Amino acid sequence: MFDYLIIGSGFAGSVIAERIANKLNKKILIIEKRNHIGGNCYDFKDESGIIVHKYGPHLFHTDYKDVWDYLSNFTEWEIYHHKVLAFIDGKKVPIPFNFNTLHKIFPSELAKRLENKLLENYQYNSKVPILELKKSSDKDLKFLADYIYEKIFANYTAKQWGMKPEEIDSEVTARVPVFIGKDDRYFNDKYQGVPKYGYTKLFEKMLNNKNIKIMLNTDFREVIKVDLDSKKIYFFNQEFKGKLIFTGMIDEFFDYKFGRLPYRSLDLQFNVIEKEYFQEAAVVNYPNNYDFTRITEFKHIHLTNTEKTIILKEYPKAYNPETDIPYYPIFTKENQESYSKYKDLANNFGNVIFLGRLAEYRYYDMDDVVKKALEVFEEKVR
Ligand code: FAD
Numbered sequence: 001m002f003d004y005l006i007i008g009s010g011f012a013g014s015v016i017a018e019r020i021a022n023k024l025n026k027k028i029l030i031i032e033k034r035n036h037i038g039g040n041c042y043d044f045k046d047e048s049g050i051i052v053h054k055y056g057p058h059l060f061h062t063d064y065k066d067v068w069d070y071l072s073n074f075t076e077w078e079i080y081h082h083k084v085l086a087f088i089d090g091k092k093v094p095i096p097f098n099f100n101t102l103h104k105i106f107p108s109e110l111a112k113r114l115e116n117k118l119l120e121n122y123q124y125n126s127k128v129p130i131l132e133l134k135k136s137s138d139k140d141l142k143f144l145a146d147y148i149y150e151k152i153f154a155n156y157t158a159k160q161w162g163m164k165p166e167e168i169d170s171e172v173t174a175r176v177p178v179f180i181g182k183d184d185r186y187f188n189d190k191y192q193g194v195p196k197y198g199y200t201k202l203f204e205k206m207l208n209n210k211n212i213k214i215m216l217n218t219d220f221r222e223v224i225k226v227d228l229d230s231k232k233i234y235f236f237n238q239e240f241k242g243k244l245i246f247t248g249m250i251d252e253f254f255d256y257k258f259g260r261l262p263y264r265s266l267d268l269q270f271n272v273i274e275k276e277y278f279q280e281a282a283v284v285n286y287p288n289n290y291d292f293t294r295i296t297e298f299k300h301i302h303l304t305n306t307e308k309t310i311i312l313k314e315y316p317k318a319y320n321p322e323t324d325i326p327y328y329p330i331f332t333k334e335n336q337e338s339y340s341k342y343k344d345l346a347n348n349f350g351n352v353i354f355l356g357r358l359a360e361y362r363y364y365d366m367d368d369v370v371k372k373a374l375e376v377f378e379e380k381v382r
Contacts, residue, residue, distance in 0.1 A: 002029040002213075004381075005235060007220045008247030010039020011366055012356030014206050015070075015373035016245050020381060021211035028212050033219045037207060039247075040327070041199040041366065050310050051198045051302040055325070056268060057283060057312070059301070060194055061187040062367035068191040070374065074205040077193035080301060082186040084294075086285040088151050095285065096127070096186065097148050098179040114144050118180050127177035127188075129170065148178060156287035160316050161264060161330065169331030186283075194301055220246075226253060231349055243381065247356035249326060250342045258341045261361055263319040263326035273309050291315055329361045336361075353380055 003026035006013045014037065017028050036042050040055040059082040062068055085092040093104045099118075102111040117140045122128050130153050133145040153176055154164075161168055185192075195202040207214065215223075224244075225234040233240045246253055251261045269292075282300035286292060292313040299309050319326050329335070339361040346354050355376055357364045364372070 002027050002235075003242045004028045004245065005224070005233075005240060005242065006030045006245045006247070007224075008032060008039060008356065008358075009037040009203070009207070009214065010247060010356060011041060011369045012039075012247040012359070012373050013245065014038075014203055015370055016353075016355065016377055016381065017212050018206045018209070019374070019377040021209040023377075024382070026211065030207070030212065030214045031218050031220045031223065032214060032216050033248075035217050036200070037214065037216075038200050038203040040325075041203070043198045043200050045198070046310060048304075048306045048308060050298050050304050050306060052270070052298050052310055052312075053199075053296075053301075055327075056266065056314060057296040057298070057301065058194075058199060058366065059187070059192070059282075060366055061189040061192045062365075063189045063191070064367055064371050065191070066374070067367045067370045071195075071202065071370065075195040075197065075202040078196045078302060079193045081192050082283070083184055083281050084186045084283045084285060085279075085281045086152055086287055087289060088287070092280060092284060094184040095152060096177050096179045097152060098184065099182045100184055102144075114140055117141050118144075118178075122180045125179075125181045125183070125188075127179055130176050130178060131166075131170065133178055152176075152285075152287050156285060156293060159287075159291070159293050161328075162316070162318060163330075163332075167332060169333075169336075198302070220248065221252075226255070228254065228257070228345075233352065242351070244352045245381075246352055246354050247359050249358045250339070250346065250354055250361060253352075253354075253359075254342055254345055257345070258338060260321065261338055261342070262330045262335055264328040264330055265317050265319040265324035266327050267315040267317055269313045269315065271311050271313070273311060274307075276307060276309065278309050278311050326358065329357065329363060331363070 004020055006017050006028060009030050009032040013030055017030055020026050020028055041058050042055060043051050043053045046052050084095050086095045091104060093101045095101065099115050102114055117138060121141065130145065130148055133141065134149055136142050136145060158164065223236055233244055278297050279295060283294050283296050285294045292315045294314055296312040297309055353376060354360060355373060356369055
């Protein structure tokens with residue numbers, strides 16, 4: 001009945017499904033364990049008209065023109081340049097740390113000196129990972145690096161990951177840069193925005209095709225059996241000879257043969273506040289105070305004219321497989337080694353493609369996962 005089975009309806013699964021349906025005119029079944037499509041990008045409009053991102057704020061940004069053009073087939077965009085403040089020593093200052101932050105925190109003479117030192121050592125409008133700045137031999141830059149490290153980076157990272165910054169792969173720590181310039185925007189990509197009517201509407205349009213059927217509320221293990229010895233896939237007890245695209249957790253696919261891959265999870269607490277606005281920006285980070293890492297106010301992302309507002313506090317926590325969503329793969333050497341064992345096993349399954357942040361056990365931004373899905377379609381599916 002189906003030529004392709006796809007597990008998961010986030011960007012990884014949905015992009016592949018859309019391509020197969022429209023380009024190859026083949027039949028697809030998407031199996032999704034949640035009661036909605038869109039994976040972690042799912043959003044909804046609350047009764048007052050505010051668009052809320054159910055799994056935390058999702059801001060789209062990319063330098064890939066092909067990805068932007070592709071997604072523009074399914075949505076108009078609301079141009080939105082994300083700005084983040086951090087609550088440091090009683091002040092809310094722009095981050096990533098930039099020249100404006102310098103002048104908000106330090107007396108003007110010191111701020112000017114530090115600015116000049118940064119300009120002497122790094123290119124204007126470039127980003128320097130905090131761990132690199134920390135290695136500087138210049139006394140002033142070292143002072144600055146230690147200040148940023150302590151006030152903005154170390155406690156936030158400890159809260160977010162439950163470990164020291166040094167223990168985490170540089171792929172993750174490089175995400176916290178110092179910006180050599182005055183741009184207060186959180187991202188510097190060429191294309192930035194949010195889907196005008198929300199991500200869920202974008203997904204609905206992407207998957208609106210007679211070739212695509214969607215089975216919600218279904219864990220793939222209820223309908224699919226993976227035989228690790230014969231490398232065969234059974235769908236409702238019949239051998240499935242088509243292609244399976246798997247975007248769930250790779251360790252779950254292999255029944256945790258080599259143990260569970262560790263994840264970090266989040267406790268998300270939403271509050272309705274009876275006033276027009278709660279804070280000055282969409283996101284305010286709290287590196288040093290409180291147990292939560294940040295507060296998001298959704299009205300800043302999709303501007304909405306309402307008397308009340310909705311905020312979200314994120315409390316990072318260890319991942320409990322019984323109760324939690326696996327939000328972030330934890331990048332350590334040891335975890336990468338465990339993942340490679342699963343990857344080697346996956347290579348023996350010729351008719352299964354493993355794609356996305358859970359199946360590849362890596363942090364993908366949305367644009368990266370769309371890019372990868374488009375490439376995988378061209379190289380492995382077509
Ligand atoms: P997912 O969206 O997780 O989709 C996987 C799907 O598979 C899910 O729907 C899941 O329910 C389903 N599934 C899993 N297991 C099974 C099973 N056993 N049976 C059936 N179905 C299953 N990226 C950005 O570019 N900008 C941002 O601002 C941004 N903010 C983020 C904030 C947070 C808090 C998080 C966690 C991520 C953020 N991201 C952001 C990253 C973004 O969410 C990912 O790039 C994107 O969701 C990856 O898509 P995916 O399809 O690989 O995974």
